[in-house]
Amino acid sequence: MTTLSLRALNRALMDRQFLLRRTDRTPLEVIRHLVAVQAQEPNWAYVGLWSRIHAFTQSQLTALPADRQVVRSALLRSTQHLAAADDFRRLRPLLQPVLDRTAGSPHFSRNGTGPDPASLVAEGLELLAGGTLSRKELARRPAERHPGRDGRNLAGELELRTPLVHGVATGAWGSWGNRSGVSVTPAEAWLGQPMAATATAAKELIRRYLAAFGPAGVKDVQAWCGLTRLAEVVAEMRAELRRYSGPDGGELLDLADAELPDPETPAPVRLLPAFDNALLGHADRTRVISDEDRKRVMPGQARVRPTILVDGRVRGTWSLDAGTLWLTPFRPLRAADRAALEQEAERLLPFVGGGDVSYGDPATARS
Template identity: 45%
Template sequence: MSTSAGPVLGVRALNRALIHRQLLAERSTMPPVRAVAHLAGLQAQAPNPPYIGLWTRLADFAVEDLAALVRERKVVRIALMRSTIHLVTDDDCLALRPLLAEMLARTVKGQFGRQVAGLDTDEIAELGAELAEERTLTFAELGALMAQRLPGHDAGALAQTVRNLVPLVQVPPRGLWGHSGQAAHTTVERWLGRGLDPDASLDTYVRRYLAAFGPASVKDMQKWSGLTRLKEAFTRLGPALRTYRDESGTVLYDLAGTRLPDPSEELPARYLPEFDNILLSHADRERIMAAEHRPRVFTSNGIIRATFLIDGFVRGLWRIDRAKDAATLVVEPFVPLARRDVAELTAEGERLLSFAASGTGRHDIRFETVG
């Protein structure tokens, strides 16, 4: 691998590469579990967004396709990249968690260090793991039990500290379509019957990240993962990678031998769920969303709103409003839409309503005024 100046890739070239690798150029026929692995997981703070994320990427996807994987423990919900809940395959769970352990522990120190000051974090982790091995626990239950053993310390901070130090998975019904309520947790070892992968390789996940999000910079992967100092891992891969540059001169890496799509290719309209990783996995998000649109997508309370793509780029928001036996897809464009874009969003929106609001009798679509 050489870091000398490679070919320059413009925004459209990077956009087309990302859209294809995210299975959004055309719906893929790969099985859902393979798609979850290809995407290196889906961000999953709420139960439903991963279902919509797979629906928009896969042909003939049904709710039960993912729900069955959750129940069968082939995919799990666990705190991973950026210390956020992700839906990943069982194998990725066991490999990624040890690779991210240092970052997760650092997050504890930054957010809860004051509340657990004076305590041995190894002791907290050991006690938390012991409790979560005995039975599944909500964080409220875990925190209360921890506070009984470690009096004088905030129960919530104790539970969150355990969450970052001990690999805890959220068990069903959390993660099933339409289910809400507090999540219950147990240890990875108890849920999967296997321990963490002691041979997990960061180099493997550099390649996996590039396969799903590349070409990308070192800082891009650091944004996706929450890790720092990743340049060494990219360097280690040597001839397995090739380099480009973006228009600002930043070095971008990609898997050697990977062909890039035509930047002039036309792309279909797509609806993306809340928290979709395509919006969260690069330091420079211009390849998918203009900077002026970001404040409307990323809210002050940490919600990443559901968006739609026109020609590969975020062009607005969407939501489904429900009333009695009706569901209305509300489309909020950021910019004026061409007539053909409205027609395409309408057709795709009808499919979205059939998937996400199948239990309602009447479906409508309403386009808001650009504002």
């Protein structure tokens, strides 16, 4: 069995994530290839596509939800993602147990008992009546029916337990961190088609994961999507998968026809958004970030800072503050890497509406 080095795994990931070279594929094709794009904060998905697609513009993505080709909803790991409409119809039923598990966590029941899951879904769909409501209104009405329960928790649980998609304006460019305007619609009403559960959905998910994140182990797939017991599914697929040994001796799997780039292929500087797929696609993330730096990029369970990639690995963070794009390398960069980083930052500036590039931490600069 061939053993793959950490660098070989890094270059495979960079290649499959369109981070070795930008692609000419359309935004819809890239979203499909990546299976789904993390979109907890709407603007970050735009930056992620900018880092991967030649001449990408905000309007190219904004048009997709408006045309109902892409939806924004809870999906992988119970978090908000952009997914092609047909993919969402197939994958949401497969991932529903993950979302149900999250909905049943203590977070949603901490203010006392409420309706059972089936009753909550029935009540919510009755309120929506196939139409659209703001999250605020979706929280207010159930709270009136169930005194003592936090309406926001009820609305949040409803979004997890039944497929609701966010309104077009929710995912539009320009709302940095603004979640107050979120509206939701039943997915089947919005798309005009039912959810499409299939018996082969888990195998399809694994194949597509490997195409975008492989080679990888079973634990990596599970960490990425939230499902468990996928080893049983992989066991049925072994005849169609190629096996490798990882740097630690663990088994890695890949598509039989997937090519691996030369580990010495240069990897250009890239600026990745917060919550980028490339950082969240594996249980073992050392192919792209060291354990030491991971603590700085992911200081809490719900935080993943925007990152700087140098030679395919995370070497710092960046942020946008009052029109300034701040670069914060974790350690000194070589002159050539520093120049490449500044060039990439200057290219990003007009896209994000910034006016200047600076080094340091904006919080420190203000103090």
